Amino acid sequence: MTVEHTAVGRRTPRVDAMDQTTGRIRYADDLNPAGVLVGRQLRSTHSHALIKSIDTSAALALAGVKAVITGADLPVSYGILPVSQDEHALALHRVRHVGEPVAAVAAVDAETAERALGLIDVHYEPLDEIVNLDHALADDLPLIHGEGLGQNVHRKAALEFGDVDEGLAAAHHVREDVYFFRGNTHAALETQAAVASYSADGKLTLWSSTQVPHYVHRSLARVLEMPAGRIRVIATPNGGGFGGKTDPFSHELVVAKLAMLTGRPVKINLSREDVFYAHRGRHPVLMWVKTGFESDGRITAMHFKSFLDGGAFGSYGPASLYYTGALQATTYRIPNYRFEGVRVFTNKPACGPKRGHGTPQARFAIETQLDKAADDLGLDPLAIRVRNLIEPYSMTVNHLRITSCGLSDCIDDVIKASGFAEKRGKLPPGRGIGLAVGCYMSGAGLPIYFNKMPQSEVQLKVDRGGGVTVYSMATDVGQGSTSMLAIVVAECLGLEPGDLTMVTADTDLTPVDLGSYSSRVTFMAGNAALEAATKVRQRVVDAVANHLEAVPEDLLVEGGHVHVVGDPDSGVTWAEGVVLATVADGPLIESGSYTAPKLAGPYKGAGVGISPAFSFTACVVELECDAETGLVDVADVWVAHDIGKALNLLHSEGQVEGGVYMGLGEALFEEHAFRGALHRGPSLLDYKIPTTLEMPPVHTTLIESDDPEGPFGAKEVGQGPLLPVIPAVANAIHDALGVHIDEVPMTPDKIVAAMRNSARGGSGRIGPSAVPDFDFGEAVMVEPPEGFVAP
Amino acid sequence: MSERILELQVNGETHRLLSSDHRTLLEVLREDLALTGTKHGCDAGECGACTVLLDGRPALACLVLASQIRGKVITTIEGLSESGQPHELQTAFADLGAAQCGYCTPGMILSSAALLDEVPDPSRDDINQALAGNLCRCTGYSKIVEAVHFVAGGGQDR
Ligand code: FES
Numbered sequence: 037m038t039v040e041h042t043a044v045g046r047r048t049p050r051v052d053a054m055d056q057t058t059g060r061i062r063y064a065d066d067l068n069p070a071g072v073l074v075g076r077q078l079r080s081t082h083s084h085a086l087i088k089s090i091d092t093s094a095a096l097a098l099a100g101v102k103a104v105i106t107g108a109d110l111p112v113s114y115g116i117l118p119v120s121q122d123e124h125a126l127a128l129h130r131v132r133h134v135g136e137p138v139a140a141v142a143a144v145d146a147e148t149a150e151r152a153l154g155l156i157d158v159h160y161e162p163l164d165e166i167v168n169l170d171h172a173l174a175d176d177l178p179l180i181h182g183e184g185l186g187q188n189v190h191r192k193a194a195l196e197f198g199d200v201d202e203g204l205a206a207a208h209h210v211r212e213d214v215y216f217f218r219g220n221t222h223a224a225l226e227t228q229a230a231v232a233s234y235s236a237d238g239k240l241t242l243w244s245s246t247q248v249p250h251y252v253h254r255s256l257a258r259v260l261e262m263p264a265g266r267i268r269v270i271a272t273p274n275g276g277g278f279g280g281k282t283d284p285f286s287h288e289l290v291v292a293k294l295a296m297l298t299g300r301p302v303k304i305n306l307s308r309e310d311v312f313y314a315h316r317g318r319h320p321v322l323m324w325v326k327t328g329f330e331s332d333g334r335i336t337a338m339h340f341k342s343f344l345d346g347g348a349f350g351s352y353g354p355a356s357l358y359y360t361g362a363l364q365a366t367t368y369r370i371p372n373y374r375f376e377g378v379r380v381f382t383n384k385p386a387c388g389p390k391r392g393h394g395t396p397q398a399r400f401a402i403e404t405q406l407d408k409a410a411d412d413l414g415l416d417p418l419a420i421r422v423r424n425l426i427e428p429y430s431m432t433v434n435h436l437r438i439t440s441c442g443l444s445d446c447i448d449d450v451i452k453a454s455g456f457a458e459k460r461g462k463l464p465p466g467r468g469i470g471l472a473v474g475c476y477m478s479g480a481g482l483p484i485y486f487n488k489m490p491q492s493e494v495q496l497k498v499d500r501g502g503g504v505t506v507y508s509m510a511t512d513v514g515q516g517s518t519s520m521l522a523i524v525v526a527e528c529l530g531l532e533p534g535d536l537t538m539v540t541a542d543t544d545l546t547p548v549d550l551g552s553y554s555s556r557v558t559f560m561a562g563n564a565a566l567e568a569a570t571k572v573r574q575r576v577v578d579a580v581a582n583h584l585e586a587v588p589e590d591l592l593v594e595g596g597h598v599h600v601v602g603d604p605d606s607g608v609t610w611a612e613g614v615v616l617a618t619v620a621d622g623p624l625i626e627s628g629s630y631t632a633p634k635l636a637g638p639y640k641g642a643g644v645g646i647s648p649a650f651s652f653t654a655c656v657v658e659l660e661c662d663a664e665t666g667l668v669d670v671a672d673v674w675v676a677h678d679i680g681k682a683l684n685l686l687h688s689e690g691q692v693e694g695g696v697y698m699g700l701g702e703a704l705f706e707e708h709a710f711r712g713a714l715h716r717g718p719s720l721l722d723y724k725i726p727t728t729l730e731m732p733p734v735h736t737t738l739i740e741s742d743d744p745e746g747p748f749g750a751k752e753v754g755q756g757p758l759l760p761v762i763p764a765v766a767n768a769i770h771d772a773l774g775v776h777i778d779e780v781p782m783t784p785d786k787i788v789a790a791m792r793n794s795a796r797g798g799s800g801r802i803g804p805s806a807v808p809d810f811d812f813g814e815a816v817m818v819e820p821p822e823g824f825v826a827p
Numbered sequence: 828m829s830e831r832i833l834e835l836q837v838n839g840e841t842h843r844l845l846s847s848d849h850r851t852l853l854e855v856l857r858e859d860l861a862l863t864g865t866k867h868g869c870d871a872g873e874c875g876a877c878t879v880l881l882d883g884r885p886a887l888a889c890l891v892l893a894s895q896i897r898g899k900v901i902t903t904i905e906g907l908s909e910s911g912q913p914h915e916l917q918t919a920f921a922d923l924g925a926a927q928c929g930y931c932t933p934g935m936i937l938s939s940a941a942l943l944d945e946v947p948d949p950s951r952d953d954i955n956q957a958l959a960g961n962l963c964r965c966t967g968y969s970k971i972v973e974a975v976h977f978v979a980g981g982g983q984d985r
């Protein structure tokens with residue numbers, strides 16, 4: 037049955053689009069409350085050192101300086117995950133990376149604040165620095181968190197599903213490959229900013245470019261030791277997030293403290309350099325993957341090891357670690373699977389979640405290995421994927437529930453559109469084509485801190501004139517969550533999205549939504565909004581039915597009108613319906629909520645990777661690669677994404693295009709690079725991101741698999757489309773030149789080195805040769821889920 | 828720090844203000860004139876978010892000192908809408924999904940406006956070249972180029 041939608045599935049502009057294009061929308065740094073002071077943070081010049089003393093007296097004495105604070109003023113630790121509360125708003129006793137904030141000032145203007153920073157005297161006692169995996173795994177270097185010497189292991193994991201040794205023994209062919217994915221960063225165009233104000237009555241308000249106002253709210257309450265009820269957090273529209281604004285940050289806590297001390301509003305706007313130090317970007321991950329295949333390409337077992345360089349703090353690290361091993365089996369039926377991983381601390385800015393959180397690295401490894409295995413077995417890349425493809429409505433060996441799945445359609449689409457079969461292996465030298473697929477969650481199945489409350493709540497209030505206000509803490513980071521909510525509610529109430537009033541991301545006004553991360557908002561806030569709107573609709577329908585002496589089931593709510601089906605002249609206007617409902621049952625205010633079903637498997641770590649639904653993507657990249665210079669010119673990208681149902685065609689396409697863009701940047705040149713512990717170039721000049729000149733045409737298809745639990749069948753689109761892009765580039769480079777670049781980014785120097793290696797009779801491969809010998813501990817053996825059928 | 832009286836022609840209005848010599852046009856626009864539509868992503872000439880028009884030509888407000896303007900006519904995103912009517916580019920960017928987070932949008936629109944002023948019928952290459960100094964981290968640029976192309980074609984899909 038095809039459902040006729042009115043608001044869903046159109047090309048709908050964002051509800052705030054004209055405010056954006058006329059410059060009227062206000063981001064955090066655009067807020068200038070009267071009397072606002074300028075806050076600035078002093079950052080560590082050492083990578084690893086004890087703070088012996090800090091003298092702030094000269095800074096405090098400077099005219100125009102209103103407050104100076106250090107770690108001692110905010111001694112309570114915090115961190116996004118309850119299991120890693122290892123950060124301080126300002127370093128306490130010790131610094132762990134260059135750029136870590138150690139002190140802060142509030143002054144009348146920027147010049148004075150900067151001068152004051154220069155007057156703060158910090159005495160450091162340097163410690164040995166830990167800058168890479170080898171250092172971190174050595175046992176004779178200082179612990180970054182803790183006293184004494186030892187391995188800087190943050191977390192390790194070892195899980196086995198089925199019997200991997202048996203699966204490998206039974207294989208016709210076994211491959212072992214080693215990969216390195218260097219880290220990169222979000223580089224949202226807006227640098228983080230926060231403004232705090234403290235009322236004379238003791239109420240704190242923080243405006244911040246955060247993706248997670250609820251978690252920032254909790255952290256402020258913890259660190260400031262204030263009741264949450266006295267704190268209001270308002271997430272301003274984010275000028276891009278991509279995961280870079282999903283931790284509570286030092287500057288948010290500091291600016292609040294400064295406002296409380298001075299009694300004046302204070303603003304901190306991070307410089308671009310500061311943002312590189314705040315980081316939380318993609319982890320550098322060293323990977324080893326051993327996979328067994330039948331002669332027809334079927335996978336018999338996979339053993340995957342990952343080593344994550346986490347930087348100085350925990351951040352989302354334990355989740356990031358498990359994510360590198362979680363989604364391998366969501367695209368292919370892997371009957372036996374072992375995952376071993378470790379995340380280490382180093383004296384560099386902390387890594388965290390970036391678009392795809394921990395999964396693009398692993399996706400790069402398994403998708404390029406599959407191409408190699410296909411070559412070994414005389415199969416083509418398409419055949420080996422099809423042979424192993426996941427079934428819709430099935431369980432993976434590691435207990436992930438797959439529901440709707442349009443991956444097969446996605447693959448068909450890009451293969452046909454790109455002419456893959458006619459082109460692969462047949463293009464002139466230097467030109468190549470590559471295929472890869474991917475999968476991502478539509479929202480993490482569990483909240484970040486354990487609780488049984490809904491993951492998203494939405495409230496609707498209908499004015500007596502018929503105006504509808506939607507209240508939700510969902511935070512628009514550019515992905516269009518506010519417009520998504522408007523579309524869902526408008527569809528349900530027969531109104532236009534632009535007619536609604538949207539109140540979002542304000543802890544005082546809006547009911548909780550956990551935030552814009554893990555691609556959860558459409559699925560979770562969308563469902564909560566749908567429930568609230570359905571209740572409002574029902575009340576109006578009941579009241580109008582009563583008034584018309586009709587049966588509620590016969591009524592239609594559409595186009596601002598409520599009437600009997602087939603008789604548009606029979607009814608009343610929406611506004612009249614609202615009045616009838618209000619007369620009948622009081623204020624027309626309803627709420628809805630969403631709680632994910634219980635999905636976690638019976639093992640520790642099972643909370644990571646579960647999701648009420650998964651999106652799927654297939655991607656083909658065609659490119660030119662110069663054998664002499666190693667320069668890559670991407671000619672075309674075809675991408676098909678199973679979105680369940682596109683609530684908004686225009687911006688769903690936009691998410692795909694943006695994901696492809698970010699994937700290409702990561703594949704070809706983006707790297708968060710360090711010289712020792714020193715960032716190589718914390719600027720957009722050094723950290724290059726693609727411009728218009730690097731972007732190829734992107735051919736997008738949205739596949740609608742109609743998820744049974746998604747709002748109107750919808751699933752995520754914000755993160756998934758990035759995943760297959762990087763391995764598709766690698767596979768295309770191999771098709772073009774016959775070399776394997778097993779390290780991301782695939783920069784020209786690596787391609788040239790691989791070409792030289794192959795000219796000298798080598799394997800034509802560039803990448804790491806081995807992984808450290810590390811004791812992950814005895815793997816926890818987990819039985820495959822009930823009903824799991826090995827292919 | 829020496830200060831002087833500046834006279835700035837911004838969006839058709841004349842502003843006289845006291846400002847120190849070292850302040851950038853970006854700072855003066857955002858802080859003194861409350862024209863916060865002009866964005867900043869680097870304060871170092873790398874991102875294009877601070878693009879404004881000086882005598883109709885795009886310039887990076889973070890790299891220009893306010894004291895250097897000397898009579899040039901300044902147009903910011905707020906000044907592109909004339910008498911309350913949005914510029915065609917503003918409408919096209921909105922309708923065609925060219926803004927996601929919107930942070931690059933003012934700069935993109937002003938660079939595009941300058942292009943269309945000079946080359947009324949630009950090719951896609953011309954558009955890519957003209958916008959190469961404006962970074963966008965969200966859209967992958969396709970819908971931006973599409974919107975400019977749409978306006979250049981007189982609002983026709985081509
Ligand atoms: S702020 Fe001027 S170019 Fe980035």
Ligand code: FES
Binds near residue numbers: 225927928929930932
């Ligand atoms: S729309 Fe976000 S930077 Fe361009």
